[in-house]
Amino acid sequence: MARKKIREYSSKSLLKQHLASLCNERLNLKMVQVQQGSLSLVELMTLPAHSWLQSTKLVVKPDMLFGKRGKNNLVLLNATVVEADQFIKERMGKSVTISGKTGPVTHFIVEPFVPHAVEYYLSVVAKRDVNTISFSSCGGMEIEELWDKVKSVDIAYGDSIDTVNLHEIVDNTIQNREYIIDFIKNVYKIFEELSFHFIEMNPFTLDQDGKPFPLDMRGEIDECASFKCGNKWMVDGDPIQFPQPFGRELFQEETFINDIDEKTGASLKLTLLNPTGRIWAMVAGGGASVIYADTVADLGYGHELGNYGEYSGDPNEEDTNKYASTMLSLATRNPDGRPRALLIGGGIANFTDVAVTFKGIIHAIKQYSDEIVRSNLHIFVRRGGPNYQSGLQHMREIGHKLQVPIKVFGPEVNMTSIVSMAIQHINTSPNIDPSTALKNHSNGNGNGNTNGNGSSNGNSPITV
């Protein structure tokens, strides 16, 4: 939960709806969203609400949280509905690369084409002590080059918009000056009421009725405020969607962990980076998890890092078990014989009960013991905190009992020391034959433990 970017369609829907309800201002905003696997534009235009599509020229843009759409030839202007439909169908589901990020285009926004002479820039940004409103009469694609023409004013957080003089940023050369100032005030009101963190219209113009018309709009809202504003965040009658950043489709496992995360007071996060990676990390703590990932990358093995993940806030045994099972399922999915490693890391917990969370992990290790052996996976544990001694002890015991290679350490070694051990394992341990690994294992020759790491007695960490 944090700040979330929302689609242009959602931003404009919220703006239209709440300008009307909160400010009694009705804009001539019309738009439809065309999604992959849903009604096409020509199908949508037969609905009474969208009949305007047939009587006006249209603009079509992908609505995927990326900018620079004009520069990448992804915008169609002044088109008929048939042309627009054709344009969308040619591009829907096709991969594009924007600023180095690649992914399929799945959402388009279609709006009336508004011929215009002026392009204004408007943004509102939430900062620690103030909200900053920025305005320029030179909006548009070149705004970054023309940034010195942008004028800004800060409003102390909690103060009314009426305490600042917007005439300073909207000067007397602007046509309809007072009306635009009113519009800015209204947008600011929406910004505050709906817990926006960021709104940008680049550009907006005045339509044939002289009313403000945002040609493009971006928004970010603070998802933490959902318990206060959730009922206002409605788009077409449904709760607003928070799409993933462009180029990032959620794996099934990530969705699964997301769902658990939303139901618990604890925190469970999973981001898959490289499904065929050979170093996997299940780390306790928002801060520690970043440092483990840093260390893998610092030591030159970022390309082998399978995931970023984190569990914290004293999750119960069941949730920890689900999390650990998901991790083990991912880490053991490609038994190609090469050695791989799972880091069960963490700092010294303040209040998370290590014994309880480890119970959930141990249960998962039992469930996946065959897969662990078959995929040549070694597990490296480092943890401290309440009841860590018994948690670590149980972890050692399960390693012995199942003959699963687990090395276990407590606060006596540096937090990240297991990272270099894991790297040494994936570099120097012999490959195995996954088809016979289990057989050898059950014959009791301890195949999983023969790489000289001294198994799980918890002494002599390897330092690099």
Added chain:
Amino acid sequence: MTSAVIDQEVSSTFTPSSQGNQLPARLFSKQSQALIYNYKEAAVQRMLDFDNVSQRDTPSVAGLIHPGSDGGFYKAFFGFKELVIPVFNSVKEACQACPNADVFLNFASHRSAFGSSVKAIQEPTLRTIVIIAEGMPENEARSLISMAKKNGKVIIGPATVGGIQAGAFKIGNTAGTIDNILACKLYRSGSVGFVSKSGGLSNEMYNVLSRTTDGIYEGIAIGGDAFPGSTLTDHVTRFEKLPEVKMIVILGELGGWDEYGVVDALKRGEITKPVCAWVSGTVAKIFPTEVQFGHAGAKSGGESESAEMKNKALKEAGAIVPQSFEDFSNAISQTYNKLVAAGHVKPVEEPTPPELPLDFKTAVKAGKVRKPTSIISTICDDRGEELTYAGVPISTICDEQYCVGDVIGLLWFKRRLPEYASKFIEMCLKLVADHGPCVSGAHNTIVAARAGKDLVSSLVSGLLTIGPRFGGAIDDSARCFKDAHDRKLSAEQFVEGMKQKGKRIPGIGHLIKSADDIDKRVLLLKDYAKKHFSSSSYLEYALEVEKYTLQKANNLILNVDGCIGVLFLDLLHSCGLFKKEEIEEIVNVGYLNGFFIVGRSIGLIGHALDQKRMKQPLYRHPWEDVLYDTTPADY
């Protein structure tokens, strides 16, 4: 149609410090006390345990606030002694009663932390407000920041574990368990000022600092949100002003611009003490897309928010920045050794912290103690996933449609009774469920209900009449008849023997029913037993006795208590589930009156509800129904 505007703009106008006016340098002392809102038991005890090993004279917890409570007191250990901590209903009350407490520790959830924190900010006696909740809306955090600024208060958090001043004051769960506090020597003051976003990593760093330096003077976790109530820069500035702090260690994180506040302060020469810093999140560059890390404020985004840029800026401003987190402890150690070599750090006194008794629950968990239990229970277990009656899970009881008689079998006799026996129990319950409003139990219940007493009082008022004269003769009759039957006394010997001892035979005789006006209930019971029981020798014996007593008077019949009593003897003997000694025990312990008590409770509850439904007024017995025969006492 462009982006990256936020980055360009904000990085040029970030605010380096939360307050225009700086925070007071000294927030805590060995005398500091806290009020804890929505207290967590473990956190309270951990604070008090820390107090003990730090040899504080006064506990650091002054009072607890539990809105909606009736006040009262909460018990916790202060060393070996038990301490009674007052519980208050509101922030205001607590502040009035505990004017010395200046730290407000708020454990309220992310939904309610704002309201309670606002109240705390308005209290003149409170100065530092710590907010633990994760997920507070940013606008609420910003409101609190602005209020705190106006009122001269300090906020730590939200989304934090708090902080600690070694040997003086510990916030909530900071630094975890007591063994960690001892291992990291947090019971005595060191010379490092430490600040980070992450609570978990703070604790890790206390461990690192205890090995590489003389330990921390103070450590603060500001919380992982985008807008923490006090910033890294705020606390670094405080550490600069505290003479006990000789060096400053900062653990930053990607996302946000807070670290640049420290950069600016370094550049302006406002920080003169050595600063070791590391900003985590260098990994973000290898991620193909934007990633939200564990902390809300930790988002890979614009370049100036990246770990690399912040590390670079800190280094250029004069901080000691290692190559990686793994080198951080070396960098710290070298910096500290230089300070020692230059004579800036005096060797720290090493007090011996007092022994702390092991907490009982912890000791049990660790398998270190044993203690005899105070209570044994053998019928029901509520500890597992599912409740069990005599080992049978309640789902089985429902799925297999156990009847109430079966449940009584499990909970009273600890076994599954055969169907005919369970049915017999149910039949007894049904037959004794009520016997009209005039019997003593129902009468009492009615009088109590009409006196405005609640359901349970009315019920109990009726139940308390059950005894040797009313409904409570089942056990006694079973005992008497069993004794006589087993000693093979003839009916005459038995009756006359009792008469000689001047005892009535329990289970014989009825106020109203007689041989001419047969009690239908007794008939039904006898019929059932004849049909289903394989033996009825006790019943037959009782009927012999009845024959004999009826010669004496027409109402000396085997009554319903007596009938149930002897039929149970037959049931217990003939069903084959009970040993002889078990039957003795059942009769001696007195199981059987239980049937009357359970059964009649149904009727008594009915009477109480009936009176309440009809809104009957207070019952007063009429004068004319009482014979007043009073003679004046001599006076």
